Amino acid sequence: MCGIVGLFLKDKSLEPKLGDMLTDMLITMTDRGPDSAGIAIYGADADGRAKLTVQSDTPEAAFDGLDGALAEALSADVSIRVIDTHAVLELPAGKEEEARSALAELRPGMRVMSAGDTIEIYKEVGLPEKVAERFNVRGMGGSHGIGHTRMATESAVTTEGAHPFSTGSDQCLVHNGSLSNHNALRRKLRREGVRIESQNDTEVGAAYLTWKMQNGATLGEALEGSLEDLDGFFTFVVGTKDGFGVVRDPIACKPAVMAETDQYVAFGSEYRALVNLPGIEDAKVWEPEPATVYFWNH
Amino acid sequence: MQTYDLEANGLRGLNSALQELNGSSNKTAWEIVNPKGSHAIAVGLNSPIEVTVKGSTGYYCAGMNQQATVKVEGSAGPGVAENMMSGTVIVEGDASQYAGATGHGGLLVIKGNASSRCGISMKGIDIVVHGNIGHMCAFMAQAGNLVVLGDAGDALGDSCYEARFFVRGNVKSLGADCIEKEMRPEHIEILKDLLARAGADAKPEEFKRYGSARTLYNFDVDNAQAY
Numbered sequence: 001m002c003g004i005v006g007l008f009l010k011d012k013s014l015e016p017k018l019g020d021m022l023t024d025m026l027i028t029m030t031d032r033g034p035d036s037a038g039i040a041i042y043g044a045d046a047d048g049r050a051k052l053t054v055q056s057d058t059p060e061a062a063f064d065g066l067d068g069a070l071a072e073a074l075s076a077d078v079s080i081r082v083i084d085t086h087a088v089l090e091l092p093a094g095k096e097e098e099a100r101s102a103l104a105e106l107r108p109g110m111r112v113m114s115a116g117d118t119i120e121i122y123k124e125v126g127l128p129e130k131v132a133e134r135f136n137v138r139g140m141g142g143s144h145g146i147g148h149t150r151m152a153t154e155s156a157v158t159t160e161g162a163h164p165f166s167t168g169s170d171q172c173l174v175h176n177g178s179l180s181n182h183n184a185l186r187r188k189l190r191r192e193g194v195r196i197e198s199q200n201d202t203e204v205g206a207a208y209l210t211w212k213m214q215n216g217a218t219l220g221e222a223l224e225g226s227l228e229d230l231d232g233f234f235t236f237v238v239g240t241k242d243g244f245g246v247v248r249d250p251i252a253c254k255p256a257v258m259a260e261t262d263q264y265v266a267f268g269s270e271y272r273a274l275v276n277l278p279g280i281e282d283a284k285v286w287e288p289e290p291a292t293v294y295f296w297n298h
Numbered sequence: 299m300q301t302y303d304l305e306a307n308g309l310r311g312l313n314s315a316l317q318e319l320n321g322s323s324n325k326t327a328w329e330i331v332n333p334k335g336s337h338a339i340a341v342g343l344n345s346p347i348e349v350t351v352k353g354s355t356g357y358y359c360a361g362m363n364q365q366a367t368v369k370v371e372g373s374a375g376p377g378v379a380e381n382m383m384s385g386t387v388i389v390e391g392d393a394s395q396y397a398g399a400t401g402h403g404g405l406l407v408i409k410g411n412a413s414s415r416c417g418i419s420m421k422g423i424d425i426v427v428h429g430n431i432g433h434m435c436a437f438m439a440q441a442g443n444l445v446v447l448g449d450a451g452d453a454l455g456d457s458c459y460e461a462r463f464f465v466r467g468n469v470k471s472l473g474a475d476c477i478e479k480e481m482r483p484e485h486i487e488i489l490k491d492l493l494a495r496a497g498a499d500a501k502p503e504e505f506k507r508y509g510s511a512r513t514l515y516n517f518d519v520d521n522a523q524a525y
Contacts, residue, residue, distance in 0.1 A: 252414055252433075255376060255394065271335035271354050271375060285354075285373065287394055287413050290433065 002163075002176040003029025003128075003149035004256075006237045006267035007277075008244035008296050009142075014263055014278075019140030023132045025266075025273045026147040030128045032269055033149030036162035037131040038123025040172040040239055043142040045118055050096050052089040053113040053120045054103065055159060059085045062107050073102040084134045085159075086113065086122050093117075096169070111160060111197070116170030118142070118241055123162040143298060146239050146267075148174040154182070154201040165203045167195065168210035170241040175202040176254045176269060177233035185229070205230060209238065223247045223293040237267050242298040252290030259283040265296050304339070305332035313341060316366075320344040335375065340368050343385070360387045363404060379406045382423055395432070398425045401442065407496040414451070417444045420461055426496035436463055437473065445492050447500050455508055463508040464489050466500060477511040 005025035009015055019041065026037060056062035059082065067080040067089070074095055081088045091099055096115045103110055114121040122135040128149045132138065148163035155161045164172040179185075182201040185208060190196060194207045194214075208229065212222035219240055226236070226247060235254040238245045246267055248256055259266045259274050261283045268274045271285070288294055302312050312330065319326070320343065327348045333339055337356040340349045343366035351359070354372030364383040373391030382401040389397075392410035399415065401423025408416075411429035417436040430448035437453070439461035449467035456473020462485070463476075472478075481503075489502035 250433075253395070257394075270356055271373070272356055273335075275334040275354075287392065290414065 001032050001151045002174075003032030003269045003273070004147070004174050004176050004235065004237050004267060005029055005269070005273050006144075006146040006174075006239075006244065006246075008144040008265040009263070010265070011263035015143060016141040018142045018145055019137045021277065022145045022147050023138045024276055025268060026128045026132055026137075026149060028273045028275075029147075029149045029269055033151040034127055035152055035157045036123065036125045036150040036159070037128035037148065038121065038150075038162045038164050038174075039132070039135070039137050039145060039147040040114065040119060040121045040164040040166070040174075041137070041140050041142045041145040042118045042170075042239060042241065043120060043140060046090050048093055049090045050093045050099075050115065050117065051120060052091065052096060052099055052103075052115050053086055053122070054089060054107075054110050055086050055113050055123075056107065056110045057085070057159070058109075059087070062110050063087050066107065069106050070099060070102055073106065074098055083122070083136070085124060086135065088120055114166035114170075114172065116166075116241065119166065119170045119172060119239070121164055121166055121172060123148075123164065124159055125157055125162065143242075144239060144244050146172060146174050146237050146244075153178050155199045160198045161200050163202060164239075165200070165206040167203065167207040168213065171206070171210055171213070171239070173202065173206035173209060173236055173238045175205055176235045177249070179205060179230055179232035179234065181231040201232070205234065205236065206238075219243055219245055220293050220295050223295070227291050235269070243295060244297075245293065245295040246288055247293050248288055248290050250291040256288050257285065258288055258294070259285045299327045299329055301329045301331060303331050304336055305334060309336055309338065312339070316340055316343055316347065316349065319347055333372070337375070340366070343368070346385075354391065363387060373410065374408075379404075379423075382406065392429070393427075398423050401425070403442075405492075405495060411448070417442075417461075420444065424492055426492055426498055428496075428498055430467070433470075434473070436461060439463075443488060443492060445489065445496070445498075445505070447498055455510070457514060458510045460510065462488070464502075464505040465508065466505045469506075469508070472508065475511050475514045476508055479507045479509050481505070481507045 071078040079090045163174040166172045179201040182204040209222040235248045330351045333353040335356045339359045341361040344364040346365045349368045351370045356375040358377040360368040363385045365385045367386045369388045374389045374393045376394045379387040380399040382404045384404040388407045393408045393412045396415040398406040400419045406425045408427045412431045414432035420439045420442045422441040424443045426445040433451035436455045440459040446465045450469045453473035455476030486502045
């Protein structure tokens with residue numbers, strides 16, 4: 001069991017409140033997944049610069065002087081914003097791959113959570129309320145965001161096993177369920193050159209979508225493909241720089257509820273997660289159909 | 299009429315207050331406000347009380363119901379009225395997966411749509427859905443009636459026993475050993491009564507009946523290779 005929440009805003013006036021609303025939704029889903037929590041938030045564009053969210057188990061040592069060291073390695077301007085065990089590095093666009101290689105040398109053991117123009121991912125082991133507090137998710141604004149509360153099944157309770165997973169620029173995925181063909185698919189995708197860091201089944205799902213999109217598929221087409229190529233139980237919620245998608249496997253035993261108003265599209269594993277959203281009483285509320293791709297774009 | 303604020307007073311207090319009436323012939327009416335999608339609202343009741351939930355519910359609302367009438371003025375999450383023995387449960391909105399699962403008796407009315415696995419393993423319950431139902435409904439159904447005014451999804455009645463299914467709209471596909479059957483006068487009578495009790499505006503003659511072909515009841519030597 002896991003809990004998923006997601007919010008895709010249509011009304012710009014709600015953007016400053018995105019983190020606040022998502023935090024309430026996330027905490028409501030604590031009893032579906034109390035071991036870890038994470039959130040992907042699509043915030044402000046960094047003026048054409050790329051953002052890398054990194055995580056370290058020893059943040060003080062890892063982040064001390066990191067901006068300077070990375071700036072020197074890349075011969076470029078790098079800034080750092082430290083938030084608990086995570087830090088957001090801003091660097092010139094196009095330097096992400098170079099930065100990843102440099103970071104692996106400068107700070108072995110540090111993990112890259114996400115890369116892109118607007119995405120930031122924060123995830124840790126612990127109760128969702130505590131995780132949200134550590135990163136002050138309430139204070140974050142943005143256009144859309146996805147949160148996950150985890151009850152581990154397929155891999156250990158660790159930071160890297162927590163969701164969301166990001167395997168491509170500004171892409172992220174969260175999952176409720178379990179995939180049964182992830183080992184074979186991981187080997188196949190690695191042969192294709194897709195980066196997969198963990199033993200987790202969901203990361204393979206994310207990497208699969210990234211691989212499909214690298215080969216020309218739209219997110220909608222990639223999600224359609226997942227219905228053919230992924231074996232197991234899944235309700236997926238995915239984010240891209242300007243999009244938000246949902247798909248459930250054909251058996252659809254993992255719960256899902258959606259709500260849409262003029263102001264937002266919201267996803268919850270249970271209706272409980274949606275009850276405090278503005279105007280929910282008059283929202284269109286429905287259960288997404290099995291094997292059906294839902295997708296919204298800004 | 300007694301009003302109970304679920305958000306202010308909690309679930310345990312509600313269910314213990316309602317279950318205290320179990321075994322009595324008390325016909326009081328209860329109204330539950332601020333359900334906010336909570337789980338297990340009004341479960342395990344066994345007295346002829348009337349409970350109205352003012353909003354949508356989470357998992358297992360009105361589970362194991364006996365005698366009571368529970369009305370949800372909203373939509374219901376997974377497992378509404380599961381294992382119901384008697385009484386009536388009415389959902390004004392939609393119901394999520396496995397509504398009325400394993401129910402032994404009573405009447406479940408869903409005024410909107412029901413999603414997957416509605417009536418799975420039903421054992422005597424009557425279910426009337428005013429809208430559509432999803433896939434794998436009435437899987438392994440043993441007894442009772444499932445009435446659908448709209449359409450049915452894939453694999454209706456897979457591996458069913460003696461339950462009856464009446465569908466007015468289209469059936470996407472029938473499950474293993476489920477077939478269309480003749481609608482005889484006694485079925486029209488059963489359906490007429492159920493539609494009236496469920497407040498459904500439909501004519502029994504508009505429905506088709508489905509049920510078990512009974513070919514899975516006994517071992518068939520031609521299937522030996524499958525094992």
